[in-house]
Amino acid sequence: MIFPSLIGSAFQALRANALRTFLTMLGMMIGVAAVILMLAIGEGAKAMVNQAIESMGSNLFIILSGASTSGGARVAVGSRPTLTYDDAQAIRKLPLVREAAPVVPGSAQIVYGNVNWSTSVFGVTPEYLTVRNWEIESGGFFTESEVRSGARVAVIGRVVARELFGDEDPVGKIIRIKRSPFQVIGVLSEKGQSLDGRDQDDTVMVPLTSAQQKLFGTPFPGAVRFIMAQGESERVMDAAEENITSLLRMRHRIGKGEENDFTVRNLAASAQAQAMATNVMSYLLGAIAAVSLLVGGIGIMNIMLVSVTERTREIGIRMAIGARRSDILWQFLIEALTVSVMGCLIGIILGVGGALLVEKMAGLTVVVSVSSLMMATGVALAVGLFFGFYPARRAAGLDPIEALRTQ
Amino acid sequence: MIKTTGLAKDYVTGAGAFHALRGVDVSIDPGEFVAVMGPSGSGKSTFMNLLGCLDKPSAGHYHLAGRAVSEMRPDELAAVRNKLIGFVFQGFNLLPRLSVLDNVALPMLYAGAGHAKRRARAQALLKRVSLDGKTHQMPNQLSGGQQQRVAIARALVNQPQLILADEPTGNLDSETSHEVMNLFTELNRDEGITLVLVTHEMDIAAFARRRIRFLDGKVVEDTGVAA
Structure with missing residues (x-):
């Protein structure tokens, strides 16, 4: 019963400081957009390699003339x-x-x-x-x-x-x-x-x-x-x-x-090596993007801490008229979550848009998978919860008398 | 309504323990209108904080409406503040970003009341304090006297048995002060709400039927109901 009102008041509080809210969200937006874009590019590269492997034919050997090792003055592969x-x-x-x-x-x-x-x-x-x-x-x-x-x-x-x-x-x-x-x-x-x-x-x-x-x-x-x-x-x-x-x-x-005087190459093995390389690349890209999500989360925590300090008196008033500690905790947690979820949604739009743009402009194959969207959303929620919790707990732990005395 | 026995509160400061309250025994019956007086540092604010369940005593007992408040856990205290007590402060303490109506309805939100019920009740109380035309204004658009009436409506919204007013006229001119005091008197007389009011001013204290005076953490004068 109290949650819809809490979400409403979270929006109210966030609107009151629109610029700050936007800047806080920006960190989240960039993080989520980066994750989605990087995963899309990585998945695209993987899909391209897989398609190439399939088109090559399966379980292939290529047998070339000449030795594979080139010690001394041996002729190169395929030359004789x-x-x-x-x-x-x-x-x-x-x-x-x-x-x-x-x-x-x-x-x-x-x-x-x-x-x-x-x-x-x-x-x-x-x-x-x-x-x-x-x-x-x-x-x-x-x-x-x-x-x-x-x-x-x-x-x-x-x-x-x-x-x-x-x-x-x-x-x-x-x-x-x-x-x-x-x-x-x-x-x-x-x-x-x-x-x-x-x-x-x-x-x-x-x-x-x-x-x-x-x-x-x-x-x-x-x-x-x-x-x-x-x-x-x-x-x-x-x-x-x-x-x-x-x-x-x-x-x-x-x-x-x-x-x-010949060389046998297993093409499937080298294709798999290449697939693995693209895999590693997409993990790397994802990891770099995840760091920006983390930074976005720290930005949220930072602003929420400032917000708690600024609104100490408000917290005191709310406690005096009967807010339980858990009510205060949820209020600030929901504010942090609102910022991260909204940032995440805008980030998804930016990320998917960016992926489509990359596909158009750079001609790369990109694949935006549902799982990458779900992962980005999940991580954004977790980041909001994790980094929102400490400021919220600090707010809930305030002494009502001290809080009321703050100007 | 209120019964304190040996109520004491110590604060530990850098200079050692400070005894803000040194064993206060006060009993207030339902429907009383009490003025609490005393110079600053006399312990009256500490006493009010304890009565308001915002603080816990270092020693002694406090019973509010037959319940041993001094033994309660924080969430139970929050519930007592929410349902049994209404607060009116010197600085009004309205939330600046909420409309007048939302400010009045806020305690009901913490009591778990539904949206429609909250609105209806807050509307009725704003009418009661003659502010039904201002429901959708923001607090800073109102005069001091009007803001204090909003605060009183908020204090009444969960039908408390006790109202604690901490220098409610401290920021008001004498005319609005008297309006506010008349409102308090009405509430006490017509609805039987117990009123405890902190004030420095004799003419404000004169509205009350009983005066308790604090000095150095002790009650030094209690006129009793007869006054």
Whole structure:
């Protein structure tokens, strides 16, 4: 019965000192807004990484030519082609490997009519789609026999389709890759950004042999730049890596104690490392923002202490006419809570608004989660209670006679 | 109504113990109108604070309306102040940010009364002290005499049996003083409210039917009801 009146009188007291109340609230507002904004940015980064990991394909290995260690004067990873199409076929047959796809990458200018576009061109086999968990949007993909015969067919990504063809249907059209004519037989579905920020839809795929022979001539016939392999499941990744390593060592006739001439990388592991890094970043951002909430809380305590001192006489009068200590305690506690809750609400509006602004202006992905709103509100309430309690208890502990005597 | 036996109050100061009240035995019946007099430092303010349950005695006993107040806990004392006693101060002691109506209704809030009930009762009392036109004004918009009448309405709002007035006319001119005193006299005569009033002025004390004079923490004169 007394609480609605207490909230009313809290507003009254806070209005009486509007500027001071606003400044006190400001600390809370900034704190809550900072927490929400930082969490939104952190969550956004996490969502982006997760999406990139998903688009990459799951349980992936990338097998590169060359040694991973670079002691002495060894050649860098991938610089000397030691991997072949046959290596990829052998890896495919390993029981712990679901699929493997050899890749010959390069970049080329593509021309259609009078439009041209420079993009990355991948020479691949049909298994590549499976490994990368990629779909065909329209048309189809080239077949095993087209790979064997070195057919001049191409499957293009969404960006290339848009840039070269606009609204036209690309399937069936002839494009020129490095001046060689290729027929477009399919368009890939949208994939988005990769972990390193490349647009994966800005790509063209041609049969592996076509790339080797017609586009990116190499002094090492049959060599591929890298092989992408997919493990059977997440649990067997380490064993699969060992199997691939020993298989390739055997195939490449590498003796005991000699160094590998290839490198196997577990992409899932490095993606997880990156996800962890974003996690750590979002915790850090949140922690920094939480400090500003704490500072806001101390501001509330400061002002409430001043307020109690200023209103000592009022407290004395209230006690004389029958206020219990608990009534006084609640009065000041509710004032502190009102400041923190209002600051929190405005802070939420500012934080969410700021997050949307960041998304628009900086192009970052931001995710405002309900849990971050609830956390910010909870912390603001706790801060209000914690820092409001001491001044309120001081008010309630005043001696009525002393309080009445104060001018 | 009031019965004190051997009531004493000591204050510990830097210079040692100060005996503000040294064993006071006073008995006041319901419906009495008592003036408490004495120079400053005589102990009359300490006595009033004890009567008003704002302070606890160092020794002795105090019974108010048959209840042993000197043995009560702080929350019980707050309830006694709220329901049994009405205070009227020299400086009016209205809350400056509350309207006249809210000031009068405030003790009922602490008594736990509902909003509608508080308003109705406060309205009625403001009418009783002839201020029903000022309900929504702020205290500082009123004259001293009007503010004191608001304070009296507030003191009456929970229907107390006792009103303690600490130099209620100290800040008023003689004409308004007499108006306020007439109001007190009416309340005492018509509603049987026990009145204890501290004053320096003889003409104000003359409104009362009994005078108690303090000096050095003791009662040195008690005229009894007959006066």
